[in-house]
Each structure stands twice: as C-alpha cells, then as structure tokens.
Amino acid sequence: MxxxxxxxxxxxxxxxxxxxxxxxxxxxxxxxxxxxxxxxxxxxxxxxxxxxxxxxxxxxxxxxxxxxxxxxxxxxxxxxxxxLGRGRAPRIGPQRIMLVGLYGQGKTTTAGKLARFFKRRGLSVALVCTDTYRPAAFEQLRQVAEQVGVPAFGKPDEGDPVRLVRDLERKFSKYQVVIFDTAGRSALDQELLDELRRLKEAIGPDEVILVLDATMGQQAGRQAEAFHRAVGLTGVILTKMDGAAKGGGALSAVARTGAPVMFIGTGEKMEDLEVFDPDRYLSRLLGLGDVKALMEILEEARAPEEAAAKIVSGRFTLKDLYEVWREFSRPGLLRKLVSSLPLGVADVKEEALRKSEEDLWRFRVIMDSMTEEELENPEIIKGTRILRIARGSGRSPREVRELLKHYRMARKAIKGMRGNRRLRRILAKQLREGSDWAE
Ligand SMILES: Nc1nc2c(ncn2[C@@H]2O[C@H](COP(=O)(O)OP(=O)(O)OP(=O)(O)O)[C@@H](O)[C@H]2O)c(=O)[nH]1
Ligand SMILES: [Mg+2]
The missing domain is CATH 1.20.120.140 (SRP54, nucleotide-binding domain)
Known part of the structure; x- marks a missing residue:
C-alpha cells in the first residue's frame, strides 16, 4: 500500500x-x-x-x-x-538559474522542464550546458532543448566551465531566463565544490537550485544540507516523485533543512513538472480537495439528509429539491463549494457559476410561492397554477415552466444514473457524509 x-x-x-x-x-x-x-x-x-x-x-x-x-x-x-515545509513559488520574470546536483539526479531533464515552464509563461528562455567532462552532455541538453523549442548553448571542446560561460555570455544574455545545467559528480567532493563556487561567481545566478532524486528518501536531507552549506541554495527540486515510495521522506527531510522545495518532477516527460504547493500536494495525497474548506462548507450547508437521500434514489419531489437548493442558494456557498473541489473536477467557468447562482435564487423565489401540495406533486402544476405562482413570486410564467423543466431533467438524469451504481454510491455517500471524495 x-x-x-x-x-x-x-x-x-x-x-x-x-x-x-x-x-x-x-x-x-x-x-x-x-x-x-x-x-x-x-x-x-x-x-x-x-x-x-x-x-x-x-x-x-x-x-x-x-x-x-x-x-x-x-x-x-x-x-x-x-x-512538508513551506515550499516556495518560483518567481516569474527574467533570471539566471543554476542547477546543481550529483550524477543522474535529473538535472538535464529538469533544465528542459524548467525551460518549458518559463516559456509557457511568456518569457524567452535559453539553456546553457556547462558540463565540460562528458562529451555527450551538450548533445543531451540540445535534444531536451529541441523538445521544448528553446535554444541550447554549449562548447563541447572547452575544458573550463568558467571560460565557457564567459565565451557564451554574449549569446545567452539576450534571453530573459537562462538556465545553466552543470556536470554531475558521484560525490560532493572538494573538486566539485571548487568548480561550483567558481561557476557560481561567473554566472551570478538569481537561483541556485539543487536537483535531488526523491527515491533516496531521507538521505535527500543530508545532501541538501551539504550542498546548502557549500554553495548556498535558494531552492530544491525533487525529481522522480512519480515512482518514489519514499517521496514523503525526501520532502520532509528537505523541509527540515530549511531549503524550500520549489518544484517536483513527476515523470520523464517535459510536462512532468509541478510547482510544489504543500497544501495542494497534501490534499491530493489524501485524495481530497481542500479538505478543510470542504468540511466547513458542508457543515455550513448541512444539506438536509433525508431530502438528499431521496434525490439520490431518483424518487424525489420538488419539495426535496427545494430543501437542497435552499441551502445551496445562500450567497457565495456554491462558489465556495466549487472552489474547494479537487482540481479538474472543479473546472467551472465564472459565467456558468454566476448563472447557477442566479437560477438557484430565482427558483427558490418561485418555489416559495407554491403550495405544499404542488411541491409534493409537481405534475399538477399546469395552466392557471403556473399563472398564480408566477404572479405570487413576481416572476414570469416562462420562468415557472423553466423550473419545472429543470426538475424533470434532474429527475431523469438521476434515474439514468441508476445504471451506474458506482456513481450513485459515491454521490449518496458524499451527500450523507460530505467528507470523502477519495473513492
Ligand atoms: N520517472 C522520472 N524520471 C526522471 C525524472 N527526472 C529525470 N528522470 C530520469 O532520470 C534519468 C537521469 O536524468 P538526467 O536529467 O540525465 O540526470 P542528470 O542529473 O542530468 O545526470 P548527469 O548529467 O549524468 O549527472 C533520466 O533517465 C531521466 O529520464 C522524473 O521526475 N521522473
Ligand atoms: Mg545531465
């Protein structure tokens, strides 16, 4: 598990x-x-x-x-x-980013992901390869750059990374965001440290970000600590969080060092990068939208249980609908509910939301003018009854008919869901408990 x-x-x-x-x-x-x-x-x-x-x-x-x-x-x-620590949102603006880390942690891949991230936010981006050890390093970065459509600069024949940066300065400085990929090493030894310090001075980075493989769990904390002491980090990116059974350990250990986690890598593809937002991350881990907000809302709404149960069963009258709608027509409630849902589920447009709020309010006013008998047996609402209800509520007969149509549609939709037992179970449970969106 x-x-x-x-x-x-x-x-x-x-x-x-x-x-x-x-x-x-x-x-x-x-x-x-x-x-x-x-x-x-x-x-x-x-x-x-x-x-x-x-x-x-x-x-x-x-x-x-x-x-x-x-x-x-x-x-x-x-x-x-x-x-989980506080995390830190990346600054969207011109900047120089230096990526550091040991062998195979995901630096080059992450350089590409970051390039894509900033490019999509309207900034011009360039990648620079400062790895002067492995001849193939520049080629790998070039391929990554091509995938995300940004230029990559490098000098495969140059032996000194600092000289390389000086030589290429004229080219990459035209770009707003410049991301420097550095050579990996097997350990944080004196040689690597010296090189990183010299390189840092030559680049003058706004961000020095450690790229760490999350599959090493707690060990990530020690590495973050060592790099931080040696070169001064502004942030950490944890990669391979997709397969990491130990991701929690890596996150908590890094959080303890005080170096904020800025992004997490969640796959090998260029789009597999997420800004690390602890609250959202945890909520998703727990399988919930914003748990707390959701709890508060449902408690506030106290969706009348009996009515809710009837609606789910598909045998409900206007009165049941009225009970539920009355709760949800309170100002702002629907809006709050939607904003607390898990991302993706709650992709609701502002316009649609406003219309729903208006509808709820209008329908409630109309239902306030109906008799108990009409609410229990909506089928009897015809002809003169419609006119009377419209007059009583100050709405038009057309709106009364619209409400009846909504009611019939809701009934039909929910009856149609009968075939989908799983969906019905989930809905029933949510209405009952209002707490578990995980299933
Ligand atoms: N599943 C997964 N794989 C990743 C992720 N990030 C990187 N990788 C993989 O990890 C491996 C190493 O990535 P590189 O980007 O080459 O690592 P590096 O730090 O540049 O390596 P060196 O330059 O050799 O030090 C590659 O196979 C990547 O596809 C991630 O977030 N998830
Ligand atoms: Mg690399």
Missing part, C-alpha cells in the same frame, strides 16, 4: 465510524505512523507529529458547529502539512 492509499484509509476510518473515541483515534494514529515510516519519514519526526495529532484531537474543542470527526481530519491535515 502506497503512502497516499494508507493515509486515505486512515482518514476513511474516521469518516466512516459512527463514533470517534480514544480507541479509534489510537488506531488511526498507529496507521498514520506506519504509513509515514514506510515512506521513510524520520521516525522521531513521525512520533512528534502523531503525538501532536493525538493530543490535539483529545484535548481541543472543535469550533462551534464543527463535528469532532471533521475537526480531527483537519487537525491531521494541519499537522501533516507542518512536516
């Missing part, structure tokens, strides 16, 4: 249980410990964090209106976040 899965399982235990007590909490804490240690997070750190989780969960009072269950999940989220 991977880290993500193990963490999700622990959260699910809380979401599913009918009662949250000390026993359950102890079990969840044990699950968390096991998952984190397996991901190579330092044992002492794991103990510190899980003790804090347990203590806070037992002692602190959840804020008013927040259930203990939701509160514990948010405490876990907060505490896990504390071990």
């Amino acid at each position: 991977g880290l993500a899965e193990a963490l999700r399982e622990a959260l699910r235990k809380i979401a599913r249980s009918s009662r949250v007590d000390e026993e359950l909490l102890a079990e969840v804490v044990r699950d968390l410990q096991r998952a984190l240690i397996r991901a190579d997070v330092d044992v002492r750190l794991v103990m510190e964090v899980t003790e804090r989780i347990e203590e806070r969960a037992l002692k602190e009072e959840p804020p008013k209106g927040v259930s203990l269950r939701s509160y514990i999940i948010s405490v876990i989220h907060q505490e896990l976040l504390s071990i």
Whole structure:
C-alpha cells in the first residue's frame, strides 16, 4: 500500500465510524505512523507529529458547529502539512538559474522542464550546458532543448566551465531566463565544490537550485544540507516523485533543512513538472480537495439528509429539491463549494457559476410561492397554477415552466444514473457524509 492509499484509509476510518473515541483515534494514529515510516519519514519526526495529532484531537474543542470527526481530519491535515515545509513559488520574470546536483539526479531533464515552464509563461528562455567532462552532455541538453523549442548553448571542446560561460555570455544574455545545467559528480567532493563556487561567481545566478532524486528518501536531507552549506541554495527540486515510495521522506527531510522545495518532477516527460504547493500536494495525497474548506462548507450547508437521500434514489419531489437548493442558494456557498473541489473536477467557468447562482435564487423565489401540495406533486402544476405562482413570486410564467423543466431533467438524469451504481454510491455517500471524495 502506497503512502497516499494508507493515509486515505486512515482518514476513511474516521469518516466512516459512527463514533470517534480514544480507541479509534489510537488506531488511526498507529496507521498514520506506519504509513509515514514506510515512506521513510524520520521516525522521531513521525512520533512528534502523531503525538501532536493525538493530543490535539483529545484535548481541543472543535469550533462551534464543527463535528469532532471533521475537526480531527483537519487537525491531521494541519499537522501533516507542518512536516512538508513551506515550499516556495518560483518567481516569474527574467533570471539566471543554476542547477546543481550529483550524477543522474535529473538535472538535464529538469533544465528542459524548467525551460518549458518559463516559456509557457511568456518569457524567452535559453539553456546553457556547462558540463565540460562528458562529451555527450551538450548533445543531451540540445535534444531536451529541441523538445521544448528553446535554444541550447554549449562548447563541447572547452575544458573550463568558467571560460565557457564567459565565451557564451554574449549569446545567452539576450534571453530573459537562462538556465545553466552543470556536470554531475558521484560525490560532493572538494573538486566539485571548487568548480561550483567558481561557476557560481561567473554566472551570478538569481537561483541556485539543487536537483535531488526523491527515491533516496531521507538521505535527500543530508545532501541538501551539504550542498546548502557549500554553495548556498535558494531552492530544491525533487525529481522522480512519480515512482518514489519514499517521496514523503525526501520532502520532509528537505523541509527540515530549511531549503524550500520549489518544484517536483513527476515523470520523464517535459510536462512532468509541478510547482510544489504543500497544501495542494497534501490534499491530493489524501485524495481530497481542500479538505478543510470542504468540511466547513458542508457543515455550513448541512444539506438536509433525508431530502438528499431521496434525490439520490431518483424518487424525489420538488419539495426535496427545494430543501437542497435552499441551502445551496445562500450567497457565495456554491462558489465556495466549487472552489474547494479537487482540481479538474472543479473546472467551472465564472459565467456558468454566476448563472447557477442566479437560477438557484430565482427558483427558490418561485418555489416559495407554491403550495405544499404542488411541491409534493409537481405534475399538477399546469395552466392557471403556473399563472398564480408566477404572479405570487413576481416572476414570469416562462420562468415557472423553466423550473419545472429543470426538475424533470434532474429527475431523469438521476434515474439514468441508476445504471451506474458506482456513481450513485459515491454521490449518496458524499451527500450523507460530505467528507470523502477519495473513492
Ligand atoms: N520517472 C522520472 N524520471 C526522471 C525524472 N527526472 C529525470 N528522470 C530520469 O532520470 C534519468 C537521469 O536524468 P538526467 O536529467 O540525465 O540526470 P542528470 O542529473 O542530468 O545526470 P548527469 O548529467 O549524468 O549527472 C533520466 O533517465 C531521466 O529520464 C522524473 O521526475 N521522473
Ligand atoms: Mg545531465
């Protein structure tokens, strides 16, 4: 079981249980410990964090209106976040970036990914190969550069990287973002250090970024420490996070050194680079959108359970719909809900959102003018009833018909979902618990 899965399982235990007590909490804490240690997070750190989780969960009072269950999940989220560090967003603007690191950590690949990243943000980008040891190094960088459509500069015959930088200065300085790929070594020895220091002086970089392979887990911390002391880092990029069972260990160890993780590499392709945002990263690891925001919203909305259950069953009346809509028509609620959904799911256009908000409000006003009987049996709403409801609500008969159409469409859509049992289960669960988007 991977880290993500193990963490999700622990959260699910809380979401599913009918009662949250000390026993359950102890079990969840044990699950968390096991998952984190397996991901190579330092044992002492794991103990510190899980003790804090347990203590806070037992002692602190959840804020008013927040259930203990939701509160514990948010405490876990907060505490896990504390071990991931702060991250650091890259500056989008002209700059010189020097990539350093040992053999095979992913420097050259990452140089290409970064070039693509800045190019897509409207900056002109050039790559420079300062590896004067391996004859093939320039060719590799050139291929990478070609893939992302930026120029690569190098001098395969030059023996001194500092002279190389001076000679090429005239060419690369025309570009807004210049990324320097450096030669790898098997160890951070004196020779490499001397070279990196001289090179750093010649380049005058705005960023000195260490490229680290996340599959080495905790060891990444020691390497970051050593490089930081030797050349002064402005950031770290962790590569190979895609296959890294030890990614959690690498992240937490680097975070402890104080060097911020700026990006993570998640594959071999040029687009496999992500700005590292600890909150978003963790939320995704836990299989949730912004957990806390979502919890707050659902608690605020308290979607009337019975009505929600009926809607999912496909046998619902306008009244059930009214109950749910009434909750969601409160100003800003829909907007907040959408913005808290996992990325991709929530790709909703501003315009569509505004229209939905307006519809909800209009429909609610119309339903306020219906009788109990009409809400329970919407089929009877015809002719003069439509006129009466329209007059009562100050809306047009056309709008009343539109509402009825929406209701019939919703019914049909949900009935159609009957065939899709999995989807229905998920929806039912979400409406019931409002907490688990992971399944
Ligand atoms: N899965 C995965 N593979 C990666 C990632 N980044 C780099 N690699 C692979 O790691 C290997 C080494 O990458 P390079 O970019 O050549 O590493 P380097 O640090 O430039 O190596 P040297 O120049 O020899 O020191 C290549 O096979 C890359 O495809 C990543 O984020 N995920
Ligand atoms: Mg290389």
